[in-house]
């Protein structure tokens with residue numbers, strides 16, 4: 001035993017130390033110090049330690065209060081600064097930037113209707129839209145087809161008031177409406193990547209088109225176009241002839257059966273038939289599946305188009321598309337369903353071997369990609385969506401308008417039928433036969449002039465740009481009003497609103513004073529990739545129908561063009577069909 005342990009003082013010190021240690025972790029460090037105190041001084045020591053602790057606790061409490069006071073001041077400053085920052089951001093985005101952009105154009109003499117903060121000219125457009133939808137129905141087909149005045153009367157009014165080039169706004173989106181042919185030419189010949197598709201379209205139409213070829217810009221667009229374009233060259237379209245003729249023949253068979261069942265004349269609503277036809281061609285030619293399989297996808301596209309159309313203009317108000325409204329929830333559900341369905345088509349495709357069609361080319365392109373699975377899925381889904389969408393409604397609605405015009409113009413119906421019969425007897429036309437059908441080509445061109453499915457070709461200046469004398473600041477959008485340019489009497493003559501396919505007797509080059517304004521398939525580097533396919537499809541379905549049937553407008557037809565995403569017949573087109 002240690003001598004120290006015999007000393008009672010030692011035990012008192014040890015006891016004290018144990019107590020202190022449990023109270024203050026650092027006390028054990030003072031072990032040596034304690035030994036320097038006599039038992040009498042131990043109590044002084046305790047008092048000293050406790051006093052010291054009390055003081056430091058007091059000090060800590062003070063510094064904590066100060067800290068808290070400082071923290072809450074700091075927090076309040078952060079909140080205040082964030083609020084000021086937010087206000088600045090909102091002011092810059094919704095007031096300063098639009099005004100700055102507009103003033104750059106005002107300085108060049110461009111004007112337009114006054115626009116309000118946040119809404120721009122949405123309210124006026126919405127009001128004009130509801131007025132036209134009430135007044136646009138007429139039971140008979142008019143002899144004059146002025147879609148621009150019927151569907152976009154406000155644009156006509158603005159053009160008269162502010163000139164051929166004017167500006168307006170959709171929410172905070174600034175748009176320059178271009179009707180002046182020389183500026184249109186400048187835009188059409190511009191090949192710069194700085195002139196791209198409007199960024200707002202990606203936000204507004206995102207659920208429908210995603211980031212596929214229709215909305216992308218820059219090198220991403222170049223990459224997508226390089227993949228898709230060769231699959232729609234004329235040589236490839238030739239290879240689709242069997243699919244196109246089989247799809248057209250199934251429409252003809254369906255009509256024949258109905259005519260027989262209905263005692264020689266059938267009153268047919270043709271819109272759905274034309275959709276089946278173009279849907280079948282796209283599904284089989286590009287995706288290796290038939291229309292029945294893809295029908296669910298197409299039906300959802302139609303629903304999405306309706307929800308995202310001009311009818312729902314409030315989506316242009318900043319922030320509206322993020323609110324959990326009923327429409328927004330429906331849009332998001334449809335978007336998810338379309339994605340799942342397309343991925344299912346892709347999954348089935350991966351499990352089997354197929355011919356090299358467009359889907360296969362897209363899949364092969366991403367096979368060795370270093371992108372994440374999510375990014376690869378999006379690339380595939382978005383581009384498939386774009387092809388389904390671009391090639392489906394546009395062709396179907398053009399075929400519908402074309403049949404409506406032929407039904408309303410029996411002289412042209414007879415003329416084209418005579419040509420078709422002469423070229424292919426009553427057989428199914430092949431590729432070279434379709435090429436010889438000049439009169440039919442003229443009728444299709446005239447249909448696309450009067451009822452261009454796409455009303456405006458849109459672009460955004462992604463950098464400051466110049467078109468002729470016009471300086472367009474970065475961020476401004478350009479709309480070339482196809483439907484107005486196609487029916488401008490100064491360009492097309494006095495019969496601009498009349499159905500006169502004769503004007504295309506020398507093709508599109510000699511169709512009017514300024515042929516470059518004829519652009520149903522768009523312009524420049526972003527011109528429609530599917531126009532060869534579309535023209536062949538249209539020629540095939542019309543030729544086959546003309547060679548088997550004669551038709552006129554049904555008394556049920558109400559002429560009422562309407563603008564959803566495309567120019568469509570609001571109540572569909574009914575025709576009375578008889579076998580020849």
Ligand code: HEM
Pocket residue numbers: 213214215225228232282386387390391392394395398452453454457458520521522523524525526527528529530531533534
């Ligand atoms: C009558 C039928 C059609 C019409 C009127 C039409 C019209 C148009 C228009 C106006 C554009 C925009 C051009 C621009 O911004 O300058 C476009 C783009 C496009 N169309 Fe068509 N289209 C039709 C059929 C088709 C078909 C059948 C397909 C494919 C299967 C297709 C694929 C595309 C693609 C991929 C683009 C995007 C091109 C790009 O941005 O690089 N279209 N179409």
